[in-house]
Amino acid sequence: MEEERRLEESRRPDPDALLKEVQREEIKRGRLKIFLGYAPGVGKTYTMLxxxxxxxKRGEDVVVGIAETHGRIETEELLKGLEVIPRRRTEYQGIILGELDxxxxxxxxxxxxxxDELAHTNAPGSRHPKRYQDVEELLGCGIDVYTTLNVQHxxxxxxxxxKITGVRxxxxLPDTFLDRADEVQVIDIPLEELFTRLKEGKVYIPPQAKQAFENFFRRGNLVALRELTLTHVAHKMDRELLNYMRAKAITGPWPAAERLMVCIAPSPYAKQLLRKGYTIAKDAHAEWYAVYVSTPTLKEMSDKDKTYITEALNLAEELGAKIATLSGTDVAKEILRFAREYNINHIVIGKPLHSMLLGFWKGSPVSRLLHTQSEFELHLITPTIEKRESEVRPTPERLMFNPKDYLLTLMMVIAVTLLNFFLERFIxxxxxxxxxxxxTIASALLFGTWPSLFSSVLCLLTFDFFFTEPKYTLIMNHPHDIINVVVFLLTSIIIGQLVKITRRQNLALQLRIKRITLIEEMSKEFLALPPIEQFVGGLVQNSKEWENVLTLFRTTVLDHISHIAMKxxxxxxxxxxxxLFSGKEGRLQVWARSHTDIDLTTNEMAVAEWTYTHGEPAGSGTQTLPNINVFFLPMKSLEETIGVIGVQYDFKSLLLEQRRLLGVLSNLSALAAARWIKIWAVK
Known part of the structure; x- marks a missing residue:
C-alpha cells in the first residue's frame, strides 16, 4: 500500500513545472518569434520580411518597427507594401540616430x-538602454514581435x-529571452553561399567585407558558431520537453536528446566512474549528471569514505557535470526516480567487486537496476584491478565491533529470560x-543490524536451553519445537530488518527536517530586519546631517546582518x-568573527579582496589562490557582490550538505544587505 501511494505521488504533476506550463499557455501577452542565425548575412532580416x-496577404495587421537593410537592394524591396513606423530621431554627440519609436x-x-537586431544598444536618453527591453514592453502589452538575433549575442x-573569434x-542579452520565445527559426545557409554573398558585397560594403573575411568570417569560426547555434536551440527544445513532461506527469525517458547520469558512492573507484561517464557524455554530446544518494548511514561513514565522496564531487564539478544529491533509504529507487524525472537515457554505475550472485541476494542497486524495464541503457564499469578496495579503504566504522552494544543486548536477553521464568507459571x-x-526489536532499534542478529541467535539458544524439553540442553525432541524455533528465528530477523529500515527512514526524515528548519530560520531572520527608524532612532527625524545618519544606518544594518550570518x-x-563587508573607504574589513582571538593575515585579506572584486570563491581547497588556510565565498546579490564569508577550512573537505548550506547563507546575507542598502540609498 505504501509503495502504491509513493508511486501515485511520483506520477502527480510537478507544481512548479505545471505553473510554468500554465503561464506559457494562458498569460495574455504577445508571442515572440526569433529568427536566429550563426553570423551576419545568413538572411535573418530577409526571411523575417x-x-x-x-x-x-492573410489579412494580419503587421507593421515594421525597425528593419536594418544595410543598403541591400533585395531586402529593401521586401519593405514595399509594408507599413513602416518612422524611427524616433535622437541626437548623440552631434550625430542623428534613428531608434525604435x-x-x-x-x-x-x-x-x-x-x-530587427534584438541585441542592439539604444541611444542614451532612450526609455530602455537595450532594444530587448523595448521588446519586453511590447510583449507585455499583447503585441506579437518578430525579431532577429545572432547566437554570439x-x-x-x-x-x-x-575564444572562437577573438572578439568580445x-x-x-540574457539567455532567458531564448527560453521565453514561443518560436525559434534557425536561419542556416551553407558556408560557401555565405562566402559568396560576402564577396558580392551583400553583407558588407567591399572594404568592410575584406576585413570581415580575414577576421570574423574565417571558416573555422563560422563552423564553430554554426554548431553553437544548433546546440543552443536544441538545448532550448530539450528544456521545453522536460518542463512539459513534468507538468503532465509523464514518466521518462522519452527518446529525445541524449542525457546521462553517473551514480557515485563513497568508493575509491568513484573518480574512475566519473571519468568514464564524462568520456561517454562527450562522445554522445550529452548533458550529464553526477548523482549521489545520501542515506542515513552518512553519519556512520568513516573519514576515508567522506573523503572519497567529497573528492568525487569535486572532480564532477571540474568535469562540468550537474551534481544532484538525493536523499532516501532505497538507492535503486531514488536512481530510477531521478532518471525518469530528468529524462535520462544512460545510467553509468560501477560493477560490484563481489560476485553478482551475492549482489542479487543482498539486493544491491546494480542488481535492482538490471531487473528494471529496458528503458535505460545501463553501463556497468569494472573498477581498475590494480586498486583493490580492501587494500585502500579501512574497515567502515559502521561495521566495527562495539562491545558495549553486544553487552547491553546480552543484559536485555538475561532480563527477558528472568521475566519468562516468572511468566512460565501462567502461560x-x-x-x-x-x-x-x-x-530483537529493541536491539535493532537501538544498536543496528548485527546486535539484532546476535540477539536473535542468543534468544533462540536461551529459549531452547531453558524452556523446551528436555530442559537445560540444546536438544529438541518434538518436531513442533523445531518448527517454532525456526519460525521465531526468521520472524526475529525480518522484524529486525524492518525496524532497521524504519530507523533509517526516521533518521533521514530528521536530517531533512533539520536542514529545512535551518534554512527557514535563516530566511526569517534575514527578512525580518527592523525598519530604518528602529536602526537609527530619532536621528532620522531630528538630525539634518543626513550623510552621517545614513552612514550610521548602513553600519548598523551590516553589523546586524554579519552577526546573524555568524550565528x-x-x-x-x-x-x-x-x-566581511566593505568599510568607509570601500575596502573590505572583518565585521564579525567566530572567535575573538582569530584574525586574517595580510595574504588572506588579499584573497578575500579578490573574492569580493571578482565574485568567485577563492582560497583553501578551491581552484583560485589555494595556498592559504581559509576559503572565501562571495555574498552575491543580483547586481553586485555585497560581502564575503570566510571559513578556516579546506573547501574540498566539506560535505556537500555543508557547501549547500553555506551557499544558501551567503545568498540570503547578500539579498538582505542589498535590500537595505537600496533602502538606504533611497532614503
Whole structure:
C-alpha cells in the first residue's frame, strides 16, 4: 500500500513545472518569434520580411518597427507594401540616430511588429538602454514581435564566442529571452553561399567585407558558431520537453536528446566512474549528471569514505557535470526516480567487486537496476584491478565491533529470560518465545543490524536451553519445537530488518527536517530586519546631517546582518569563520568573527579582496589562490557582490550538505544587505 501511494505521488504533476506550463499557455501577452542565425548575412532580416509579407496577404495587421537593410537592394524591396513606423530621431554627440519609436508602436497597437537586431544598444536618453527591453514592453502589452538575433549575442556564450573569434561582444542579452520565445527559426545557409554573398558585397560594403573575411568570417569560426547555434536551440527544445513532461506527469525517458547520469558512492573507484561517464557524455554530446544518494548511514561513514565522496564531487564539478544529491533509504529507487524525472537515457554505475550472485541476494542497486524495464541503457564499469578496495579503504566504522552494544543486548536477553521464568507459571511455554521478540526489536532499534542478529541467535539458544524439553540442553525432541524455533528465528530477523529500515527512514526524515528548519530560520531572520527608524532612532527625524545618519544606518544594518550570518555559520561548521563587508573607504574589513582571538593575515585579506572584486570563491581547497588556510565565498546579490564569508577550512573537505548550506547563507546575507542598502540609498 505504501509503495502504491509513493508511486501515485511520483506520477502527480510537478507544481512548479505545471505553473510554468500554465503561464506559457494562458498569460495574455504577445508571442515572440526569433529568427536566429550563426553570423551576419545568413538572411535573418530577409526571411523575417518575407514572412511579414505572407502575414499581410492573410489579412494580419503587421507593421515594421525597425528593419536594418544595410543598403541591400533585395531586402529593401521586401519593405514595399509594408507599413513602416518612422524611427524616433535622437541626437548623440552631434550625430542623428534613428531608434525604435516605442510610443508610436504602442499607440498604433498592431497585431505583429517587426523589430530587427534584438541585441542592439539604444541611444542614451532612450526609455530602455537595450532594444530587448523595448521588446519586453511590447510583449507585455499583447503585441506579437518578430525579431532577429545572432547566437554570439547570448550572455552565457560571450566567453565561448571570444575564444572562437577573438572578439568580445559588447551587445549581449540574457539567455532567458531564448527560453521565453514561443518560436525559434534557425536561419542556416551553407558556408560557401555565405562566402559568396560576402564577396558580392551583400553583407558588407567591399572594404568592410575584406576585413570581415580575414577576421570574423574565417571558416573555422563560422563552423564553430554554426554548431553553437544548433546546440543552443536544441538545448532550448530539450528544456521545453522536460518542463512539459513534468507538468503532465509523464514518466521518462522519452527518446529525445541524449542525457546521462553517473551514480557515485563513497568508493575509491568513484573518480574512475566519473571519468568514464564524462568520456561517454562527450562522445554522445550529452548533458550529464553526477548523482549521489545520501542515506542515513552518512553519519556512520568513516573519514576515508567522506573523503572519497567529497573528492568525487569535486572532480564532477571540474568535469562540468550537474551534481544532484538525493536523499532516501532505497538507492535503486531514488536512481530510477531521478532518471525518469530528468529524462535520462544512460545510467553509468560501477560493477560490484563481489560476485553478482551475492549482489542479487543482498539486493544491491546494480542488481535492482538490471531487473528494471529496458528503458535505460545501463553501463556497468569494472573498477581498475590494480586498486583493490580492501587494500585502500579501512574497515567502515559502521561495521566495527562495539562491545558495549553486544553487552547491553546480552543484559536485555538475561532480563527477558528472568521475566519468562516468572511468566512460565501462567502461560504455555511455547508462547514464551514471542516475549524474546522484544529483545530483537529493541536491539535493532537501538544498536543496528548485527546486535539484532546476535540477539536473535542468543534468544533462540536461551529459549531452547531453558524452556523446551528436555530442559537445560540444546536438544529438541518434538518436531513442533523445531518448527517454532525456526519460525521465531526468521520472524526475529525480518522484524529486525524492518525496524532497521524504519530507523533509517526516521533518521533521514530528521536530517531533512533539520536542514529545512535551518534554512527557514535563516530566511526569517534575514527578512525580518527592523525598519530604518528602529536602526537609527530619532536621528532620522531630528538630525539634518543626513550623510552621517545614513552612514550610521548602513553600519548598523551590516553589523546586524554579519552577526546573524555568524550565528548560522557556527551551526554549519565548527571551523573559525569570518564575515566581511566593505568599510568607509570601500575596502573590505572583518565585521564579525567566530572567535575573538582569530584574525586574517595580510595574504588572506588579499584573497578575500579578490573574492569580493571578482565574485568567485577563492582560497583553501578551491581552484583560485589555494595556498592559504581559509576559503572565501562571495555574498552575491543580483547586481553586485555585497560581502564575503570566510571559513578556516579546506573547501574540498566539506560535505556537500555543508557547501549547500553555506551557499544558501551567503545568498540570503547578500539579498538582505542589498535590500537595505537600496533602502538606504533611497532614503
Amino acid at each position: 518575407n514572412e511579414a509579407r505572407v502575414l499581410k 516605442l510610443d508610436s508602436i504602442l499607440l498604433r497597437r498592431p497585431k505583429v511588429v517587426l523589430v 547570448f550572455e552565457s556564450l560571450n566567453d565561448v564566442v571570444e 561582444m559588447q551587445e549581449t 504455555h511455554p511455547m508462547s514464551l518465545v514471542f516475549v524474546y521478540l522484544i529483545v 548560522y555559520l557556527s551551526k554549519i561548521t565548527d571551523a573559525p569563520s569570518y564575515v
